[in-house]
Amino acid sequence: xxxxxxxxxxxxxxxxxxxxxxxxxxxxxxxxxxxxxxxxxxxxxxxxxxxxxxxxxxxxxxxxxxxxxxxxxxxxxxxxxxxxxxxxxxxxxxxxxxxxxxxxxxxxxxxxxxxxxxxxxxxxxxxxxxxxxxxxxxxxxxxxxxxxxxxxxxxxxxxxxxxxxxxxxxxxxxxxxxxxxxxxxxxxxxxxxxxxxxxxxxxxxxxxxxxxxxxxxxxxx
Numbered sequence: 044x045x046x047x048x049x050x051x052x053x054x055x056x057x058x059x060x061x062x063x064x065x066x067x068x069x070x071x072x073x074x075x076x077x078x079x080x081x082x083x084x085x086x087x088x089x090x091x092x093x094x095x096x097x098x099x100x101x102x103x104x105x106x107x108x109x110x111x112x113x114x115x116x117x118x119x120x121x122x123x124x125x126x127x128x129x130x131x132x133x134x135x136x137x138x139x140x141x142x143x144x145x146x147x148x149x150x151x152x153x154x155x156x157x158x159x160x161x162x163x164x165x166x167x168x169x170x171x172x173x174x175x176x177x178x179x180x181x182x183x184x185x186x187x188x189x190x191x192x193x194x195x196x197x198x199x200x201x202x203x204x205x206x207x208x209x210x211x212x213x214x215x216x217x218x219x220x221x222x223x224x225x226x227x228x229x230x231x232x233x234x235x236x237x238x239x240x241x242x243x244x245x246x247x248x249x250x251x252x253x254x255x256x257x258x259x260x261x262x263x264x
Contacts, residue, residue, distance in 0.1 A: 046110065046112035046113060047112060047113050047115075048112055048113070048114045048115070049114075049115055049116070049117065050114055050115075050116060051116070051117065052116055053116075054116075054118075054120070057116065057120060057122065061131055064124070064131060064132045065131050065132070067132075068130075068131065068132050068133060068134045068136075068138075069134075071134035072134045072158070074095070074134075075134065075158045076156050076157055076158055079157045079158060080157055110125055111123075111124055111125025111130070111132065111133075112125065126138075126177075127173060128173060128174055128176075128177035129141055129177060129181075137153050137154070137155060137159075137174075138153075139151040139153045139174065139177065139178070139210070140152075140153070141177075141178070141181050143181060143182075143184075143185035144185060145185060145186065145187070146185075146186065146213075147182055147183070147185055147186025147187075147188070147213055147214030147224075148182055148185060148186075148211070148212070148213045148214075149178050149179075149181035149182040149184075149185050149211065149212050149213075149226075150178070150209070150210065150211035150212070151178065151209070151210055151211075152207070152208070152209050153174075153207075153208055153209075153210070154206060154207050154208065155170065155205050155206070155208060156205060157205070159205065160205060162202065164204060164205055165202045165203060165204055165205065166202075166203040166204070166205060166208075168197075168199060171197070171199070171203055171228055171235075171236045172195065172197055172238075174210055174228060175195070175197065175210065175212070175226055175227075175228060175236065175238040175240075176192055176195050176238075176240065178210045178211065178212045178226050179195070179212040179224040179225070179226050179238060179240040179242070180192065180224075180240070180242055181212070182212040182213050182214055182224045182226065183214060183222040183224050183242045186214045186222075188214065188217050188222040188242075188244075189222075189242065189244065190220065190221070190222050190242030190243045190244045190245070191242060191243060191244075191245055192240060192241075192242060192243075193221070193240075193241040193242060193243040194240065194241045195238060195239075195240045196238065196239045196240070197236055197237065197238045198236065198237045198238075199235070199236050200234055200235060200236065200237060201235050202235065203228055203230065203235040203236060204230055206230070207230070207231070208228055208229065208230055209228070209229045209230075210226065210227065210228045210229075211226055211227065212224050212225065212226025212227075212238075213225060213226065215239075220243055220244040220249060221241055221242070221243050221244075222241070222242045222243075222244075223239070223240070223241055223242075224239070224240050224242065225237075225238065225239050225240075226238050226240075
C-alpha cells in the first residue's frame with residue numbers, strides 16, 4: 044500500500060532521529076505562535092521573513108518525495124511522524140502524546156495555543172474534530188481493530204477554551220471490519236465535545252487479515 048514503508052532502522056537510530064527532528068518541529072511551532080502574537084516593528088518583520096525564507100531553502104536542499112506516510116520497523120515500531128495530530132516532525136500537530144490500553148482505550152493530555160483558535164480565545168471546531176478523529180482511531184488501533192474513518196459525529200456541548208485539555212476514547216463495539224468508538228475532549232470544568240466514530244478496515248488490508256499475517260503496529264510514535 045502506497046505510503047506505508049517498512050524499513051530496517053534500529054531502535055537506537057529511531058531514537059536519534061526523534062531527538063533530532065522533534066525539537067526542530069517544536070521550534071517551528073513556537074515560531075508560528077510568535078508570528079501570530081508579535082508586535083515588533085516593520086523592519087523586524089521584514090528581516091525575520093528573510094531569515095525564515097533562507098532557512099526554508101536550506102531544508103529544501105534534500106527532501107523525500109511526497110508526504111512522510113507511515114514508516115515502521117520490522118519490530119512493529121510505527122512512525123506516523125507527518126501526522127497532523129501526533130506527527131513528531133509536523134509543526135502543525137500540537138502534537139498529542141497518545142497513551143494506549145490494549146483493552147481498546149486511548150487518551151492524551153495536551154495544550155492548544157493561539158495557532159488553533161477559532162472564535163476568540165476558543166479552539167476552532169474543526170481542530171476539535173481533527174483531534175477526536177485521531178483519538179477515536181487510536182483507541183480502535185489500540186484494541187487491535189484499526190481502520191480508516193467511515194463516519195465521525197460530534198456534539199459540541201460547549202465552547203472549548205484554548206489551553207490545557209484532555210481527550211480520551213474507547214471502543215464501543217466491533218461488527219466485522221467495522222469498529223465503533225466513542226470519546227470526548229474536556230477541560231478542567233468537564234466535557235466540551237463528544238464524538239462517535241466508525242472505523243473501517245480498508246479492502247487492501249482485509250486480505251492480509253484473512254491470510255493471518257497482518258496486525259496493527261505495536262507502537263506508534
